[in-house]
Amino acid sequence: MSRFTHFVAIDWSGAVGARHKAIAMAVADASGGPPMLVTREKGWSREEVLHVLRDDLPQDTLVGLDLGISLPFVDEGAFFPGWEGSPPDARSLWDLVERISGEDEHLSVSSFVDHPRISRHFRRHGGREGDLFGGGRGRFRVTEIAQAQQGCKPYSNFNLVGAAQVGKSSLTGMRMLHALQGEVPVWPIDPLPATGPVIVEIYTTLAAIAGGRTAGRAKMRSYEELNMALRNLGSEPVGGTGPIDDHSSDALVTAAWLRTVAHDPALWSPEAMTGEIARTEGWTFGVP
Incomplete structure (x- = not known):
């Protein structure tokens, strides 16, 4: 049984501009039911997502962000090798x-x-x-x-x-993540706390594979494809038929997947993740 009561998945965007249709947020309740989209009429701004994560999360929420929380370090012993200004972690x-x-x-x-x-x-x-x-x-x-x-x-x-x-x-x-320092822990750069919200890095393809897709067919662009993946994850389907944008489907299936796997202790202790890797590069939740 997971200690989390809610599971939030956010498909992020680095595009230029104030608001982004490519940012999608979905939440799944630990008690069951289908995952649900959390929408903004004109699309999310990055600042609005920051506000939600800092001020509006339910107490024990696992948040998955579809982005890399760090850059490569271990291969060269530095983020920017040869530069004295390269950060240590x-x-x-x-x-x-x-x-x-x-x-x-x-x-x-x-x-x-x-x-x-x-x-x-x-x-x-x-x-x-x-x-x-x-x-x-x-x-x-x-x-x-x-x-x-x-x-x-x-x-x-x-x-x-x-x-x-x-x-x-x-x-x-x-x-x-810099703005959230001291507010919400980011695993594995921070240790997993016994209570409270936690942010992890996600890769939505992992959720799609768990839902029966392949890596090459990870994107789901219809409600029928999405709901088949949700059923494979043991989730109730979402309402709707016909096309759906893949940002929304990524967020929905990943929120449901987080609910399914968050209780697995092996995913919180990956075999290949050393202390140095956790401190410098971080890790993608769901990669064993």
């Missing part, structure tokens, strides 16, 4: 992102990715690949390597190009 990385991008509107991070020294590590639009990006698909965290071993296709958080990239989402998310 994830919280210091969040601090750095906020210090450099604090004046950017809507929790955006343009100043960070355009920083003369830091930009050398990123692949940016317009064919701008930093000389320290590393080539190929870029650098990966240990948890992302483990995701690939499960059949997923993770992207490097240093890659900011392409529809499937998660780099911008991750960096904007770090500004939100």
Whole structure:
């Protein structure tokens, strides 16, 4: 039995602008029933999501954020190897992102990715690949390597190009995580507390696979596909027929999946996650 009473999944966005149709939030109640979308008429702003996480969560809520809570560190022994300003751990990385991008509107991070020294590590639009990006698909965290071993296709958080990239989402998310310091613990950078809300990183493909999809067919764009996955997770279906946007379906199926697996102690103690990894790179909940 999980200690959590509610399970929230948030499909995040790093796109430019004040409001984002790509941000979706869903909540599942531990007592059962279908997961439910929490909507805003004109789309969520990142600041509104921050407000919910800081001020409006039920006491014992598990929150899954679909973003990377850190950057690769273990492979090179640093986030930005060769730079004396490279932070020593994830919280210091969040601090750095906020210090450099604090004046950017809507929790955006343009100043960070355009920083003369830091930009050398990123692949940016317009064919701008930093000389320290590393080539190929870029650098990966240990948890992302483990995701690939499960059949997923993770992207490097240093890659900011392409529809499937998660780099911008991750960096904007770090500004939100910085603002939540002292308010909501972020596992595994913080230990799992006995009570209260907790934030974890999620990868919605893992939830889709648990719901009977494949990694290549993880996106569900109809209520029929979504409800089949929910039934496979032991959840009641949601109301509706026909098309549904994949941001909403990602959030709904992942909220239901969190409710199903949060009680599993093995997922809170991944075999490959050392103390150094937890402190620097973090981990994706659900990766064993």
